[in-house]
Amino acid sequence: MAALNPLVIIGNGEIAEMAFEYFDADSDREVAAFSIGSDYIKDPMMNGRPVTPLEELAKSHPPDAYDAFVAIGDGQLNRLRREHVDGCKAMGYALASYVSSKAFVWRNVEIGENCFILEHNVLQPFTRIGDNVTLWSGNHIGHRSVIEDDVFLASHICVSGFCRIGARSFVGVNASFAAHVEVGADNFIAMGATVTKSTEPDGVYMGMPAARRDISAKRFCRVRE
Secondary structure (H helix, E strand, O other): OOOOOEEEEOOHHHHHHHHHHHHHHHHOOOOEEEEEHHHOOOOOOOOOEEEEEHHHHHHHOOOOOOOEEEEOHHHHHHHHHHHHHHHHHHHHOOEOEEOOOOOOOOOEHHHHHHHEOOOOEEEOOOEEEEEOOOEEEOOOOOOOEOOOOOEEEEOEEEEEEOEEEEOOOOEEOEEEEOOOOOOOOOOOOOOOOOOOOOOOOEEEOOOOOOOOOHHHHHHOOOOOO
């Protein structure tokens, strides 16, 4: 089997630090560098690797020799991360995913590009994880459920079987979803919410059972239109 390309991590904040730690200690990838826009570079080195201006990345670490991983959080309902994913793809980079060796992933689970799946996630049979999805530690994704593109799930979330979490949504710690629930796109599901019914797009949902608040999720998360 051919060796995998070394990796450039896009970002220089806490998520990038976490991505480096996981890729370095628990994958067969070699992290060669970090990269971010020149205006955001705080130090030329990070974890012993160079921090390269994004504007110069294709020259210093060409896409035919390096892959990329975008390590940016959930800002603006994951749109900031998506902007960098699209930018990397436009430059020709293949996007890596990280799946913890301590996650349980059934044999027929589908996982997209630029995913970050941490320890103790349980992905049951026939689940599908889209592109650019973050599953922080300790979540349960029930059988035949779908997590659409550009979603961020925090920790200890229970998604029952046959659910769908809509694109660009954020789900807070300890939220839970009843079976067959479909979460609309651009949702903000608050910490501890119990979602028993399908939700509408662009909604903020809180409580037990979860109810929609009188504000759009895009406005709540200060999304630039």
